[in-house]
């Protein structure tokens with residue numbers, strides 16, 4: 018199985034122009050409180066100018082249905098990523114009202130296999146990410162990857178894709194690839210001074226050899 022690549026936190030026209038030329042399958046935009054938060058109208062301008070050769074993901078964190086609908090009506094995203102403590106009921110509601118694929122991010126914990134079984138039923142894919150100092154998403158810190166094979170197995174049993182996120186970078190991606198994740202999701206690890214870096218992306222993609 019070929020690993021899926023998601024580059025997240027596209028923040029500028031410059032980032033977008035660069036990311037659409039990479040091997041990424043998915044490009045993510047943050048519509049949540051973060052230094053990487055973007056304005057939907059700007060995102061739409063970049064897409065109009067450079068086209069949409071990749072699947073686009075809108076990342077939300079405990080957003081209201083109204084906010085999600087507003088973004089979905091402005092930006093042609095393919096996937097809604099829920100990166101907070103959204104309940105199963107809320108995920109179903111978002112899916113019913115927005116007619117988009119739903120990716121749920123889950124914080125890595127000792128209960129992760131159970132959580133995959135629970136949230137996998139209402140998600141098209143799961144993203145297992147790190148939590149650090151109360152921050153969930155864009156932490157730049159990896160969690161212990163020894164459970165990755167078990168997580169992949171559980172996701173396969175329920176027929177969904179499982180991405181690994183949190184602190185992945187050119188220096189450590191080979192170690193993760195040996196554990197055969199279905200997908201990898203990176204943000205800070207491909208940035209230099211807060212901007213996506215062509216050198217870091219090229220190095221990373223050489224390591225993955227995709």
Ligand SMILES: O=C(O)c1ccccc1NCC(=O)[C@H](O)[C@H](O)COP(=O)(O)O
Pocket residue numbers: 024025026045047049050051052053076077078100146153154155156157158182183184185202203204205206
């Ligand atoms: O990246 C953010 O700033 C962010 C803020 C709030 C919610 C989610 C966020 N990112 C979501 C992602 O999918 C990131 O790619 C993922 O957390 C990995 O980030 P990193 O550890 O920097 O590679």
